[in-house]
Amino acid sequence: xxxxxxxxxxxxxxxxxxxxxxxxxxxxxxxxxxxxxxxxxxxxxxxxxxxxxxxxxxxxxxxxxxxxxxxxxxxxxxxxxxxxxxxxxxxxxxxxxxxxxxxxxxxxxxxxxxxxxxxxxxxxxxxxxxxxxxxxxxxxxxxxxxxxxxxxxxxxxxxxxxxxxxxxxxxxxxxxxxxxxxxxxxxxxxxxxxxxxxxxxxxxxxxxxxxxxxxxxxxxxxxxxxxxxxxxxxxxxxx
Numbered sequence: 001x002x003x004x005x006x007x008x009x010x011x012x013x014x015x016x017x018x019x020x021x022x023x024x025x026x027x028x029x030x031x032x033x034x035x036x037x038x039x040x041x042x043x044x045x046x047x048x049x050x051x052x053x054x055x056x057x058x059x060x061x062x063x064x065x066x067x068x069x070x071x072x073x074x075x076x077x078x079x080x081x082x083x084x085x086x087x088x089x090x091x092x093x094x095x096x097x098x099x100x101x102x103x104x105x106x107x108x109x110x111x112x113x114x115x116x117x118x119x120x121x122x123x124x125x126x127x128x129x130x131x132x133x134x135x136x137x138x139x140x141x142x143x144x145x146x147x148x149x150x151x152x153x154x155x156x157x158x159x160x161x162x163x164x165x166x167x168x169x170x171x172x173x174x175x176x177x178x179x180x181x182x183x184x185x186x187x188x189x190x191x192x193x194x195x196x197x198x199x200x201x202x203x204x205x206x207x208x209x210x211x212x213x214x215x216x217x218x219x220x221x222x223x224x225x226x227x228x229x230x231x232x233x234x235x236x237x238x239x
Contacts, residue, residue, distance in 0.1 A: 002132075005132070005133075006135075006136040007136070009129075009133045009136040009137045009140065010136040010137070010139060010140035011140060012137055012140065013137035013138060013139065013140025013141035013142075013144070014143070014144040015140075016121070016125065016137075016140075016141055017121075017140070017141045017142075017144035017145050017148075018144060018148075021117050021121055021145060022117075022144050022145040022148045023148070024117065025115075025116075025117040025145055025148075026145070026149040026152040027152065029050060029056055029059070029152065029153060029156075030152045030155060030159070031156055032046050032049065032050060032056070032059045032060075032063070032153045032156060033152075033153050033154060033155065033156025033157030033159070033160060034156055034157070034160040035059065035060060035063035035064070036049070036063055036153075036157055037157050037160050038063070038067060039063045039064075039066040039067040040067075041066065043157040043158065046153045046157050047151070047154045049062055049063070049153070050146070050150045051146065051150050054112065054113065054115055054146065055083060055086060055115040055116075056115075057082055057085075061078055061079055062079050065078060086114060086115060086119075088221070088224070089114050089115070089116075089119040090111045090114050092119070093110075093114055093118075093119055093122045093123070093126070093138075094107050094110065094111060094114075096122070096126045096127065097110055097126070097134055097135050097138055099131050099132065099135070102135070110135070110138060110139070110142075113138075113139075113142035113143070113145075113146060114142075117145060118138075118145060121141060122138060122141075125137070125141075184196060189231065190231065190234070191227045191230060191231025191234070192227070194226075194227040194230055194231070195227035195228070198222075198223035198226060198227055199219055199223045199224070201223075202219055202223050203219060206218050206219045206222075
């Protein structure tokens, strides 16, 4: 019975992904195929990079370093550091997935799929589900996004010559625009909107003065943490 329910919620997550989110991220990362071609790598390298690295900035760094003939060890370190920015996203989603009997290896596997699109939709949809429904829904959603994007990465490799550079750049912008829209749609109170505003205001500064993949983490701690404290004290005063 539990297995049947898990399958039902897994398929529900997959259907939700196919209503839009999976297509947005798949189209935005189609250009990683172009990066693989520019680095003289085969098309399956583009697809494998999407499956294993997943996040777009890490793939850009990976293929850029390959094209520059960077040492493999240095590439591995650089790509790993670029993923530090995803830590706040993992810390906000994984507690919602953890149940009494959830194994640590399952949470570690789930963490691999947490990037902008999966994170934004998880924050929006998981709180509405019961605890037992969240994990199968999450994997259905995340695996659909990853699977479709892996296919479009390979497709992008072959379409490189046919797609003009401005079109490729526009596709890359789909994911951040979708992220902003999904975050705004998930906002529930004033502190959420304050966090969005603080992020928009502080993002250029952290990019300039921090960078190196740590900018988003610092931005989350300062902007998001400050917004949470402001909301906490506002609720305390109102009470």
